[in-house]
Every structure is written in C-alpha cells, then in structure tokens.
Amino acid sequence: MCFVFTGLLMFLESISSDAVKLLDDMRGQQDRLLDLLKDLVELESPSHDKVAVDRCVDRVEKECTRIGGRMRRHRRKGFGDLLEVRFGRGGRGVKPMMLLGHLDTVWELGTLKRMPFKVEKGRIWGPGVLDMKAGVVMALAAVEHLLEAKRLERQVILLLVSDEEIGSTASRPLTEKLAQECEAVYVLEPAQGLAGAYKTARKGVGQYTVHVEGVAAHSGVDFENGHSAIAELAWQVGVIEGFTELRRGITVNVGTIEGGTRSNVVAAKARAEVDVRIAKAADEARVDYRFRKLRVRDERCVLTVEGGVNRPPMERTRETARLFRQAATLAEAMGFDLQEAATGGGSDGNFTSALGVPTLDGMGAVGEGAHAVHESVVLKELAPRTALLAAMLLKPEG
Numbered sequence: 001m002c003f004v005f006t007g008l009l010m011f012l013e014s015i016s017s018d019a020v021k022l023l024d025d026m027r028g029q030q031d032r033l034l035d036l037l038k039d040l041v042e043l044e045s046p047s048h049d050k051v052a053v054d055r056c057v058d059r060v061e062k063e064c065t066r067i068g069g070r071m072r073r074h075r076r077k078g079f080g081d082l083l084e085v086r087f088g089r090g091g092r093g094v095k096p097m098m099l100l101g102h103l104d105t106v107w108e109l110g111t112l113k114r115m116p117f118k119v120e121k122g123r124i125w126g127p128g129v130l131d132m133k134a135g136v137v138m139a140l141a142a143v144e145h146l147l148e149a150k151r152l153e154r155q156v157i158l159l160l161v162s163d164e165e166i167g168s169t170a171s172r173p174l175t176e177k178l179a180q181e182c183e184a185v186y187v188l189e190p191a192q193g194l195a196g197a198y199k200t201a202r203k204g205v206g207q208y209t210v211h212v213e214g215v216a217a218h219s220g221v222d223f224e225n226g227h228s229a230i231a232e233l234a235w236q237v238g239v240i241e242g243f244t245e246l247r248r249g250i251t252v253n254v255g256t257i258e259g260g261t262r263s264n265v266v267a268a269k270a271r272a273e274v275d276v277r278i279a280k281a282a283d284e285a286r287v288d289y290r291f292r293k294l295r296v297r298d299e300r301c302v303l304t305v306e307g308g309v310n311r312p313p314m315e316r317t318r319e320t321a322r323l324f325r326q327a328a329t330l331a332e333a334m335g336f337d338l339q340e341a342a343t344g345g346g347s348d349g350n351f352t353s354a355l356g357v358p359t360l361d362g363m364g365a366v367g368e369g370a371h372a373v374h375e376s377v378v379l380k381e382l383a384p385r386t387a388l389l390a391a392m393l394l395k396p397e398g
C-alpha cells in the first residue's frame with residue numbers, strides 16, 4: 001500500500017469520527033440556511049436580466065463579506081456579474097479547492113407569484129431553489145462552519161457565474177482560469193434524482209443549425225420550377241437522425257424545424273436546430289465531420305451548417321472516481337449511502353474537467369423538477385449534504 005493511500009485512509013478515519021459531529025452542527029444551522037435560501041429565491045434572477053441577476057449577486061456578496069470572504073466582482077455587460085470569493089489561506093504548496101456554481105435561473109421575473117418560496121410537505125419550493133440556489137447556500141454554510149471551527153486549512157475559491165443556463169459564454173474563460181489554480185472542482189449543481197447521486201460523468205453538448213435554401217415557386221402555376229427547401233430538409237433530417245450511436249453515447253436530436261411561408265408556395269427556406277450529446281471527447285470530431293459532410297440531394301438547394309460542440313464531455317477520470325470514493329466513505333460515516341451517476345446534461349463542470357482538473361459534480365441539493373413547475377429540494381437532505389460538502393473541503397494529511 002503506497003504512502004499516499006495510507007495517508008488518505010488515516011485521513012478518512014480521522015474525519016469519519018467527527019463526520020457525525022459535522023452533521024449535528026449542520027442540522028443546528030438549518031433555519032439559518034433556510035433564511036438565506038428564501039432571500040436568494042425571492043431575488044429572482046433570470047439569466048437574460050442583468051439587473052435582476054446583479055441584485056442576487058449583491059445579496060450573496062453581502063453574505064460573503066459577513067463570513068470573511070475576499071471578493072472580486074467581475075463586471076459583465078449584458079450578463080450578470082461574476083463573483084469570485086476566496087476564503088481561508090492555504091499553506092505553501094497546498095492548492096485551493098474550487099466551489100463552482102451559478103446564480104442565474106431559467107425562470108422569468110414574476111414566476112414567484114405562481115411558485116412562491118415555501119417550506120411544505122418536507123420540501124422547499126420556489127423558482128431556482130434546486131438549480132441551484134440551495135447549492136450556493138450550502139456552500140456558504142459549509143465554508144462558514146469550517147472557518148468558525150478553524151478547520152479550513154486550505155484556500156477555497158467560490159466562483160458564482162450568472163450565465164450558466166444560457167451557455168456560459170461570458171463566464172467560461174474565468175471559470176477555466178480559476179479552475180487551473182485548483183486541486184479539484186466541486187460543482188454545486190443538484191445531485192442526480194431523489195437518490196441524490198453525485199455526478200462523475202456528464203455528456204458533452206453541441207448545437208447545430210442546418211439551413212436549406214431552395215427555390216420558391218407558385219405551387220399551382222409553376223410547380224416544376226420550384227425546389228422545396230422543406231422537402232430537402234426533411235430528407236436531411238433522416239440522415240441526421242442516423243448520426244445517433246447509442247452504444248457510443250452519441251445522441252443527435254432534431255429538436256425544432258421550421259420553414260416555408262404558405263401552403264401554395266414551394267418553400268424557399270427551411271432550417272432545423274439540432275442538439276448533440278457525446279460521452280467521449282474524441283467523438284466531437286466524429287460528429288462534426290458528419291455534419292460538415294452533409295450534401296444536398298436536390299442540387300438546386302443550398303445547405304449550410306453552423307454550430308459545433310460547446311461543452312466538452314466530463315469523462316469519469318481516475319481522479320474524479322477517487323474523489324467520489326472519498327465522498328462515499330464520508331457519507332457512510334454520516335449514515336447515508338451515496339450513489340454515483342452519469343448524466344446527459346451539461347454543466348460548467350464540463351469545462352473544468354476537460355482541462356484535466358478533477359471535478360465532482362452534483363454536490364448541491366437533493367430534489368427534483370429543475371426547470372419545471374415542481375422544482376423542489378428535499379428538506380431533510382439539506383443538512384447531511386451540507387455536512388458532506390464541508391467534510392470534502394478538509395485537507396488530507398500527509
């Protein structure tokens with residue numbers, strides 16, 4: 001058994017013994033967590049509304065100041081600001097840990113009227129509560145607790161972005177830059193399903209738009225001279241659907257299609273939006289090649305393809321698996337069973353993982369209904385998951 005592994009075992013033993021205490025402490029904090037969570041949910045923050053998202057950023061900034069975080073606010077035009085907060089100080093040679101989350105939601109302003117924040121039937125309800133305001137609150141509570149207990153022996157960098165739900169274009173460079181400083185990245189996205197599994201793999205995500213230009217004509221008077229963009233695109237859709245290879249983890253979904261103007265006009269234009277998911281980074285080129293190789297069947301039509309893979313897959317690396325095992329051991333000490341899952345959905349963890357930084361995802365709240373009207377967090381999971389997050393920030397000895 002190698003030295004590092006023995007060190008890790010000793011570490012796990014030592015923190016397993018106080019994992020239970022951590023859990024008790026977090027249960028005692030639950031009301032405070034709920035107060036902050038209510039504030040954040042009630043500050044609605046749809047990705048496209050900079051003013052609204054920034055209000056939510058302000059509230060979190062205030063909380064971080066209280067806890068003792070060192071803040072850097074990265075202003076963004078047209079998007080909400082990004083909040084980088086550093087807590088604690090690491091010793092020499094100890095890399096920081098990164099906590100990664102987002103403050104934007106998919107919910108428009110005013111959603112609260114029909115989906116008010118409430119705690120009912122063992123759940124916490126409200127727009128964005130699961131994805132991922134609860135995750136943000138849990139991260140702050142975990143860090144605060146470790147600071148108060150003087151147990152934060154390494155620096156923690158919390159990065160909260162404001163454009164995750166719309167592709168993270170404004171935040172990706174900063175996310176990648178900070179991640180590269182860090183030992184590992186913990187993503188505060190919701191855990192998987194009601195079992196609350198941590199996510200060790202996520203598919204990569206691509207978007208393609210396929211445009212077809214045909215030749216318009218009167219469908220009665222001049223039918224033979226028309227070249228239908230719709231007929232051409234319909235044929236291409238069949239070809240594109242064939243790009244799916246389930247065994248390889250590649251799915252290709254033509255999600256929208258539009259074209260034409262009237263039933264008595266041979267359509268001059270049509271277009272389709274396609275969502276692509278890949279499990280392996282190496283398949284990006286494979287799929288892209290097939291899109292680029294699409295050729296028209298009707299030579300009077302013109303076909304163009306835009307797009308590509310914009311989130312690389314988060315593959316299950318050995319380092320990520322090791323982090324998961326550490327989490328599962330700690331969970332066991334706290335009295336619950338932690339499962340592991342892979343998902344087709346992307347997150348900002350895809351970016352950090354693709355850089356080779358060990359990334360564990362789904363470390364936020366347990367619940368269901370993200371992006372749906374029944375979005376909710378399971379109340380009794382709040383304290384244990386916060387305690388687990390805190391335990392995962394403790395520094396292994398040796």
Ligand SMILES: [Zn+2]
Pocket residue numbers: 102131132164189190
């Ligand atoms: Zn999310």
